[in-house]
Amino acid sequence: MAELPYRDFERAEQAQSDKARRLFEYWLQLKRNGRPGPRIAFDPTEVPSLLSSLLLGDIEPDPFRVFFRLAGTRVAAFSRLDFSGYYLDALDYKGRDSVEWADCYRHVHAKQIGVIGINRVTWPDEAPLEYEFAVLPLERGGDPAGSFIAIEVYDSLDPNLIGEMPEVRVFPKG
Template sequence: MGQSFQDPIAALSAYWSSLNEGRVPERAMVELSAIPSLLPLLLLTAFEQDPFRVRYRLTGTRVDEWNGMNLAGLYLDELNDEGDHGAIAKLMASYRQCHDSAAPVIDRYDWPARSGGFLTVRYGLFPLASNGMVCQCLGIEDYSALPRLYDGVPLSR
């Protein structure tokens, strides 16, 4: 794969599809070194059952910058903030859809901006399997349409 991507979600989709002819690839098939320019935007999550939860295992540097912290080790539902206007619930539903359908989910959520209004974040979720069972997800968030960080602080918080 090339090193420069106009659309990081499309690039990750193409990579994911190439791993197992469009079927859900095993986690062991993913070689992050094959997609170095996407690394800052990636999220590797694990699915847990009873109740269904999403735990962040690895997050890229841009993801951490936009969230103001490293999300690794945290659960998505722990990030629930009354001021998120449904973004966390939408992400949780998308992860659930990705898990249950064993198919990619590409969507967007709106995050409240400090200045009022909303910032729209595009994302893609791509299921990964272990022994044929969907148990993880390789996700990506595209911040290219958002304002730049100001002094390392996201404008969206």
């Protein structure tokens, strides 16, 4: 069985980046009775330096779907698409990302624990790029992992390569 590109995020020291560590430490402050804190407790003014790298959304269990409420400006630029307001299953990232994002969010929802990992972005005629990401559950509507806050850290990547990368696309409606 292939190794997953992420693992349970249980300690801040697991993060390679300062940004992922800071988000994890903030998320720990939101927890209540050992469970993910409520989405409404997330206050963007408490993590202003992370906002451009964050994703916020909901995880709907039946049928399983992931809805992106907000993609930060750096995330949108890197993806070459502002996918705020879209469901994950409407986005075409196959062949680009090494992470199967639906499985990643299923893991977070099922275990009610965050994950941290490395996504490898590949495209023809270029060396793959890697970046660290984390997805952390938040409680919504009585579901301990019905929402999430996530971060993608591109700080070590050459920003000049972003324009060359394949974009995330919205599947055509059909």
